[in-house]
Amino acid sequence: MAKPAKQEFVQHITPRNENFSQWYTDVVLQTDLMDYTPVRGAIAMKPYGNRIWELIRESLDKRFTETGHENVSLPMLIPESLLLKEAEHVEGFAPEVAWVTQGGNEVLAERLAVRPTSETMFCTMFAKWVHSWRDLPMKYNQWCSVMRWEKTTRPFLRTSEFWWQEGHTVHATAEEAQEETLLMLEIYRELCEDVLAIPVFSGLKSEKEKFAGARATYSVEAMMQDGKALQAGTTHNFGTNFAIPFEIKYLSKDGDLKYCHETSWGVSTRLIGAVIMTHGDERGLKLPPRVAPFQAVILPIAAHKGGVMEHCEKALDQIKAAGIRVKLDDRDNVSSGWKFNEWELKGVPLRLEIGPRDIENDVATYMRRDTFEKGTLPLENLAEEVKKLLDEIQENMFAQALAFREAHTKNVYSFEELNEQVQGGYAKTMWCGSLECEENIKEQTGATSRNMPFDQTPIGDKCVCCGEKAQKVMYFSKAY
RNA sequence: CGAGGUGUGGCGCAGCUUGGUAGCGCGUUUGGUUCGGGACCAAAAGGUCGCAGGUUCAAAUCCUGUCACCUCGACCA
Numbered sequence: 071m072a073k074p075a076k077q078e079f080v081q082h083i084t085p086r087n088e089n090f091s092q093w094y095t096d097v098v099l100q101t102d103l104m105d106y107t108p109v110r111g112a113i114a115m116k117p118y119g120n121r122i123w124e125l126i127r128e129s130l131d132k133r134f135t136e137t138g139h140e141n142v143s144l145p146m147l148i149p150e151s152l153l154l155k156e157a158e159h160v161e162g163f164a165p166e167v168a169w170v171t172q173g174g175n176e177v178l179a180e181r182l183a184v185r186p187t188s189e190t191m192f193c194t195m196f197a198k199w200v201h202s203w204r205d206l207p208m209k210y211n212q213w214c215s216v217m218r219w220e221k222t223t224r225p226f227l228r229t230s231e232f233w234w235q236e237g238h239t240v241h242a243t244a245e246e247a248q249e250e251t252l253l254m255l256e257i258y259r260e261l262c263e264d265v266l267a268i269p270v271f272s273g274l275k276s277e278k279e280k281f282a283g284a285r286a287t288y289s290v291e292a293m294m295q296d297g298k299a300l301q302a303g304t305t306h307n308f309g310t311n312f313a314i315p316f317e318i319k320y321l322s323k324d325g326d327l328k329y330c331h332e333t334s335w336g337v338s339t340r341l342i343g344a345v346i347m348t349h350g351d352e353r354g355l356k357l358p359p360r361v362a363p364f365q366a367v368i369l370p371i372a373a374h375k376g377g378v379m380e381h382c383e384k385a386l387d388q389i390k391a392a393g394i395r396v397k398l399d400d401r402d403n404v405s406s407g408w409k410f411n412e413w414e415l416k417g418v419p420l421r422l423e424i425g426p427r428d429i430e431n432d433v434a435t436y437m438r439r440d441t442f443e444k445g446t447l448p449l450e451n452l453a454e455e456v457k458k459l460l461d462e463i464q465e466n467m468f469a470q471a472l473a474f475r476e477a478h479t480k481n482v483y484s485f486e487e488l489n490e491q492v493q494g495g496y497a498k499t500m501w502c503g504s505l506e507c508e509e510n511i512k513e514q515t516g517a518t519s520r521n522m523p524f525d526q527t528p529i530g531d532k533c534v535c536c537g538e539k540a541q542k543v544m545y546f547s548k549a550y
Numbered sequence: 551c552g553a554g555g556u557g558u559g560g561c562g563c564a565g566c567u568u569g570g571u572a573g574c575g576c577g578u579u580u581g582g583u584u585c586g587g588g589a590c591c592a593a594a595a596g597g598u599c600g601c602a603g604g605u606u607c608a609a610a611u612c613c614u615g616u617c618a619c620c621u622c623g624a625c626c627a
Contacts, residue, residue, distance in 0.1 A: 089620090089621080091620070091621075092620065092621085095619080095620075100561095106618070106619080108617095108618095110617080110618080111618095162627070163627090165625095165626085166626080187627095218626090220626075221551065221624095221625065221626075222551090222625080222626085228626085275627080279627065280627070281627050282627065284627085287627070289627090301627080304627070306627090369586095371585075371586050372585050372586075373585080374584095374585075375585090402585095404588080405584090405585060405587085405588065405589060406585065406586065406587070406588090407585090407586090407587040407588045407589085408587090408588045408589090409587095409588085410587050410588075411587075411588050412588085423586070425585095425586055426586090427586070428586090435586080516623095
């Protein structure tokens, strides 16, 4: 029988353009990122997926620390009475809260919510911890999992239980709270663009789309390769909305008792889904070097031949010493070709091959996952060359994703144009600011308002929906 | 939540219409030959058919319920 064509080896992944959802599910399962569990809508993060989350976490923690935040850990159960304190908040979350009603054999007098988010618990604690202007600002963050009883779930994008960080801060003034809200948004933008190589639009959410209980919500919005938007992170300015019902007050310098101003912000394991859907291709996952569990993999070719393994191990030590996450795949039960395909599927940014022919020339053969370009690197200063290539790959992946987004983002000036554009991308348009128009657009096109960019230079003067005087520049698109 | 589809060794599937207690390919294990894009030969192990009921002498197959996944729609910070 003739050698099967390459296509046949990847046929277990549904082509991306044929059925994006199925492609996503195939990639997620076959790359060993996660698995389904006996709990409805809850996934198990396997080592490969968990490592990506750890790398995101390390990267964020560093930025949080640099900007004066500290990590804490609060209980996962929240008494119902706390949840009820802020009306808008409870209304927003009530439908998706899971409840604990019994402890051991004892039925609880007050049921406990499994946290869907911890504003109410943080606020309760802040009320105990904040007394004086000297205690402020108080800038805390926690890494934990939360539970929301979602009706439909998808690995990473929307699961009943998911892992995230939630920052909660308390400030003396409205100005400081606003500054914090925007600073954290900028940190999220930086994480997405510089680390995950995902271009995002930063901006302000509409009243309709803002967080339950917030005065203002900001988001970073990414675009997936099916043209749909994914909210990658949000930051909220609460003003005194929670401080009043929870009585978070401080004694100011001049002796007045004042309400505090608060913020909260979070990103979740959803970001892993964003990475998959932004960069993945027909061969599977494509990981940006900065969050790849293995940035490079070394494959010995004809490992049994003299010197091959020795050279591979030497290369491994050298690259590892340079602080690069590298793996030597020395399995002898699968062929090189098999390994090529497997590591491409798993998205490793750079493949290095070392075989007799390379050794003869004092080089390693490489292949970039982002461009499939092949070449050779001198063994002598392999680590430096690898580092350089990884930086190039990181940059190029961002450039590719940005080019895709730009190609799928358009200014639109009429309802017809809007409707057409949101079938496969972002529409930037003018909006009168009314809920009616926002709802009409959603009903008739399926698109929701994403956010209002900080640069509000008008691109017209009439609302795309009602034709009345436009107030805002807004991005609309279908969203996850 | 509504409409449609799927669920059979680790993975991908056949069998179901016309009930008679499972079959193929890949993978796995052992031995050998190979090794620069998913190698080959030989031998072996591995499942009671998503789960729970029901009909029947007999259920992967028929009926009911339920769970999970996929598609479209609704809903969702």
